Amino acid sequence: MKKLINPFFRWENGTFITIDQTRLPFYESILKLYYPDEYFDAIKKLKVRGAPAIGIVAAYGVLSTVYRYKKFTKAKTESLKTIELLKTARPTAVNIFNILEELKKLIENFDSNDYNHFKDSIENFCKKRLEYEVYTCEKISIYGSELIKNGMNILTHCNTGMLATPGIGTALGIIFKAFIMGKRFHLFIPETRPLLQGSRLTVYEAEKLKLPYTLVTDNMRGFLFSKNMIDITFVGADRIALNGDTANKIGTYESAILSYVHKKPFFVVAPTTTFDKKLSSGKGIKVEERKTDEIISILNKRISIAKNTFNPAFDITPSKYITGIITEKGIIKPKSECIKKILK
Amino acid sequence: MKKLINPFFRWENGTFITIDQTRLPFYESILKLYYPDEYFDAIKKLKVRGAPAIGIVAAYGVLSTVYRYKKFTKAKTESLKTIELLKTARPTAVNIFNILEELKKLIENFDSNDYNHFKDSIENFCKKRLEYEVYTCEKISIYGSELIKNGMNILTHCNTGMLATPGIGTALGIIFKAFIMGKRFHLFIPETRPLLQGSRLTVYEAEKLKLPYTLVTDNMRGFLFSKNMIDITFVGADRIALNGDTANKIGTYESAILSYVHKKPFFVVAPTTTFDKKLSSGKGIKVEERKTDEIISILNKRISIAKNTFNPAFDITPSKYITGIITEKGIIKPKSECIKKILK
Numbered sequence: 001m002k003k004l005i006n007p008f009f010r011w012e013n014g015t016f017i018t019i020d021q022t023r024l025p026f027y028e029s030i031l032k033l034y035y036p037d038e039y040f041d042a043i044k045k046l047k048v049r050g051a052p053a054i055g056i057v058a059a060y061g062v063l064s065t066v067y068r069y070k071k072f073t074k075a076k077t078e079s080l081k082t083i084e085l086l087k088t089a090r091p092t093a094v095n096i097f098n099i100l101e102e103l104k105k106l107i108e109n110f111d112s113n114d115y116n117h118f119k120d121s122i123e124n125f126c127k128k129r130l131e132y133e134v135y136t137c138e139k140i141s142i143y144g145s146e147l148i149k150n151g152m153n154i155l156t157h158c159n160t161g162m163l164a165t166p167g168i169g170t171a172l173g174i175i176f177k178a179f180i181m182g183k184r185f186h187l188f189i190p191e192t193r194p195l196l197q198g199s200r201l202t203v204y205e206a207e208k209l210k211l212p213y214t215l216v217t218d219n220m221r222g223f224l225f226s227k228n229m230i231d232i233t234f235v236g237a238d239r240i241a242l243n244g245d246t247a248n249k250i251g252t253y254e255s256a257i258l259s260y261v262h263k264k265p266f267f268v269v270a271p272t273t274t275f276d277k278k279l280s281s282g283k284g285i286k287v288e289e290r291k292t293d294e295i296i297s298i299l300n301k302r303i304s305i306a307k308n309t310f311n312p313a314f315d316i317t318p319s320k321y322i323t324g325i326i327t328e329k330g331i332i333k334p335k336s337e338c339i340k341k342i343l344k
Numbered sequence: 345m346k347k348l349i350n351p352f353f354r355w356e357n358g359t360f361i362t363i364d365q366t367r368l369p370f371y372e373s374i375l376k377l378y379y380p381d382e383y384f385d386a387i388k389k390l391k392v393r394g395a396p397a398i399g400i401v402a403a404y405g406v407l408s409t410v411y412r413y414k415k416f417t418k419a420k421t422e423s424l425k426t427i428e429l430l431k432t433a434r435p436t437a438v439n440i441f442n443i444l445e446e447l448k449k450l451i452e453n454f455d456s457n458d459y460n461h462f463k464d465s466i467e468n469f470c471k472k473r474l475e476y477e478v479y480t481c482e483k484i485s486i487y488g489s490e491l492i493k494n495g496m497n498i499l500t501h502c503n504t505g506m507l508a509t510p511g512i513g514t515a516l517g518i519i520f521k522a523f524i525m526g527k528r529f530h531l532f533i534p535e536t537r538p539l540l541q542g543s544r545l546t547v548y549e550a551e552k553l554k555l556p557y558t559l560v561t562d563n564m565r566g567f568l569f570s571k572n573m574i575d576i577t578f579v580g581a582d583r584i585a586l587n588g589d590t591a592n593k594i595g596t597y598e599s600a601i602l603s604y605v606h607k608k609p610f611f612v613v614a615p616t617t618t619f620d621k622k623l624s625s626g627k628g629i630k631v632e633e634r635k636t637d638e639i640i641s642i643l644n645k646r647i648s649i650a651k652n653t654f655n656p657a658f659d660i661t662p663s664k665y666i667t668g669i670i671t672e673k674g675i676i677k678p679k680s681e682c683i684k685k686i687l688k
Contacts, residue, residue: 025649191639191648193537193561199640199648207649215639215650217537219562219595223631223659226597251563253570254598261601287567295535295559296543301645304535304543305369305551306559315567 002180006134009056009166011126014067016060020047021163022195025204033057034064036082043089043096046195050164051238051274052133055095058086059126062103066122072115079107079122092247092288092314093238094276099129130166136271136328137167144174144234144269144326145181152185152231155221158192158249159201160236160269171234171269172202174326179211187213188230190221192249194294194311218251225262233259234326237270244319244334245282246270250312256321265323268334272327275343282316289313346524350478350506353400355470358411360404364391365507366539369548377401378408380426387433387440390539394508395582395618396477399439402430403470406447410466416459423451423466436591436632436658437582438620443473474510480615480672481511488518488578488613488670489525496529496575499565502536502593503545504580504613515578515613516546518670523555531557532574534565536593538638538655562595569606577603578670581614588663588678589626590614594656600665609667612678616671619687626660633657 010017020029022045031047033039039061042048048057065082069075083100090096106125110118148154154175158164161172168176175187187206192198199215206213216224224230233255239247246252246268259266279285295309296302319334332338354361364373366389375391377383383405386392392401409426413419427444434440450469454462492498498519502508505516512520519531531550536542543559550557560568568574577599583591590596590612603610623629639653640646663678676682 026646189650190563191537193535193563196647199650203648203650207651213650213652215648215653216655217562217594217639219534219537219598220654220656220659222598222601223594223656226659250561250567254563254566254602257566257601257605258598261605295561298642299645299647301643302370303540303643304547304559306533306543306547306557307551308557309559310564311560312564312567315564315570 004162004168004176004180006162006166006168008162009053009130011060014064016057016064018048018057021049021201022047025200033061036061036065036085039064040085040089043086049197050160051093051095051236052165052170052271053163054090054093055099055273056130056133056166058096059099059103059129061086063122063126066119070115072113072118075115075118076107076110080104090288091286095273098273133165133271134167137165137169137173139328140170140269140271140326141168141173141177143331144267145178147232147267148174148178148183148185150184153188153229154185155188155224155230155233155255156202157190157198157235157252157255159197159205161202161205163201163205164236170236170271172205174234174269176209176211179209187211188224189213189215190218190251191215192251193218196298197249221255221258225258225264230264232264233266234269237268237274238314239285240268240270240275240325241279241282241285242275242277242339243281243336244322244325244339246317246322247282247285247287247314248317250315253315253317256317260321266321267324267326268322269326272329272342275339277343282318285316287312287314287316348506348512348520348524350510350512352506353397353474353510355404358408360401360408362392362401365393365545366391369544377405380405380409380429383408384429384433387430393541394504395437395439395580396509396514396615397507398434398437399443399617400474400477400510402440403443403447403473405430407466407470410463414459416457416462419459419462420451420454424448434632435630439617442617477509477615478511481509481513481517483672484514484613484615484670485512485517485521487675488611489522491576491611492518492522492527492529494528497532497573498529499532499568499574499577499599500546501534501542501579501596501599503541503549505546505549507545507549508580514580514615516549518578518613520553520555523553531555532568533557533559534562534595535559536595537562540642541593565599565602569602569608574608576608577610578613581612581618582658583629584612584614584619584669585623585626585629586619586621586683587625587680588666588669588683590661590666591626591629591631591658592661594659597659597661600661604665610665611668611670612666613670616673616686619683621687626662629660631656631658631660
């Protein structure tokens with residue numbers, strides 16, 4: 001069986017190397033991140049995106065800072081500053097907070113003054129976490145691909161593949177895995193306005209793999225369901241509360257509602273790092289509101305004269321509309337007792 | 345009370361004068377239609393759109409032909425040809441078929457060889473039908489505006505205002521009427537991909553009237569409903585079956601499902617000319633599939649490398665999700681017995 005290797009995330013001696021996702025698919029523009037502001041800008045402007053990916057990239061942002069200052073005390077204070085900066089880049093995904101919090105603890109409690117030892121510890125942390133993301137994607141894809149049968153029509157949302165994680169992806173990872181296992185099915189990709197992660201990024205990945213797909217606009221999902229053209233839906237997650245309520249890219253909730261009304265399964269796919277242990281329900285999730293530009297223009301082309309827009313980047317799907325959550329520890333029901341069990 | 349006059353549709357001595365809606369809102373480009381091909385092209389390419397509007401414009405297309413040939417026999421054969429041509433321009437809206445069928449009967453059964461008499465008859469027919477559309481919009485808006493209360497948040501879809509009808513509009517007509525009556529409410533406008541009739545045209549009309557609105561992308565409707573930000577929905581219709589099933593712009597069905605799940609009223613707004621007397625249910629409605637271009641580009645800017653797209657221009661909302669249908673003859677339940685009664 002062909003093995004998929006993620007080509008988009010790489011650490012090279014002080015610098016994190018990735019691809020500028022805002023320029024895809026027309027330009028494959030390499031992004032080299034070194035200064036904290038560059039990391040902040042890349043995450044804020046969605047040059048790097050996807051909940052698992054931005055967590056990892058943020059961690060390496062801290063490591064870049066450690067690399068830059070060759071003395072322990074300076075490296076420590078500056079890396080703590082980088083942590084505080086990067087925490088403010090995007091508010092909704094939990095992974096970036098969690099990983100930065102862990103790093104903060106590691107740095108604050110570091111019990112030596114040796115710079116090299118310090119640097120190696122942070123580097124080791126980052127490397128392990130990146131490897132763990134690759135591992136969780138693989139495990140998730142093994143569990144999830146069981147659900148895909150030959151001949152199925154599958155719906156996804158946004159982009160959750162090798163551009164969204166350092167591994168093979170979450171929701172798309174499952175689909176990729178099933179595909180390289182030889183299963184034959186069809187993928188429907190909603191374009192995912194405003195930033196078109198579906199039509200720009202998911203189509204880009206599907207084309208590279210020669211995976212059969214059809215691109216539609218977001219408002220065609222209802223039509224597809226009404227014509228019985230969707231059998232199962234897989235979406236990613238940016239933050240999952242302890243009761244299973246899930247924040248994910250705007251429009252996800254609509255796919256959940258359509259699945260519910262048409263009696264089709266709807267799966268959330270995420271590593272356990274996406275759960276927010278402090279959050280009992282989705283009501284507490286802060287939804288990022290982004291700028292007007294994204295609504296009245298597309299890839300810098302102005303499309304509307306509207307002065308008043310609203311641009312929530314995520315929505316919250318209540319757990320009652322979720323068939324199951326696919327994690328690296330197995331597929332679970334979106335219920336508090338099941339979630340608490342796997343988080344132990 | 346301020347009276348709204350539709351400025352977009354005018355007949356002037358052989359030529360129909362309207363505005364090229366594909367160029368709005370950035371260019372207010374006047375369109376003068378004379379030859380049958382020009383009418384066909386305008387309707388096909390959505391330079392003129394909206395079920396009531398294209399019916400009227402098609403009728404005037406026939407009149408243009410009558411104007412061009414100054415002899416009865418030639419005018420008769422050529423106008424019948426124009427009818428056959430224009431019937432094929434767009435398949436889903438019923439108004440254009442109905443009005444062209446009526447004209448065909450009128451022409452075939454015309455009981456004189458007098459050119460001027462013939463021309464006057466056709467012109468009279470067109471004029472009456474245009475006036476009737478203006479009258480129905482007015483009546484509809486009076487019935488429908490009763491449903492709008494101060495402080496409401498209203499959802500619409502696509503464009504159903506003065507660009508979609510020769511009158512003040514259907515769904516938007518109601519909203520405009522309530523607004524000029526002094527009611528205060530807020531309108532949410534989904535952009536309506538692929539052709540952005542919401543963000544280009546409805547925003548354009550709302551701005552002209554200074555009506556308070558917010559533009560969102562289509563996939564934000566679920567979020568709005570989930571946050572209790574929508575109280576009532578008004579949409580137009582391209583074809584309504586005798587059981588109330590309604591074909592309308594793609595994405596309409598999703599607003600109906602969201603209204604249903606969130607227990608909010610969902611109204612279809614259309615003149616009785618939108619009912620298809622030959623159709624017992626929505627299953628028989630032919631949905632127009634349009635070209636790939638509209639999905640992979642926006643206003644001529646390419647946004648995706650996708651090779652495979654699907655582009656249905658309409659969807660069908662089953663009557664069970666429709667609270668009521670607002671017509672010029674009153675507001676009715678979407679049930680066969682009620683529909684048959686008003687069509688008598």
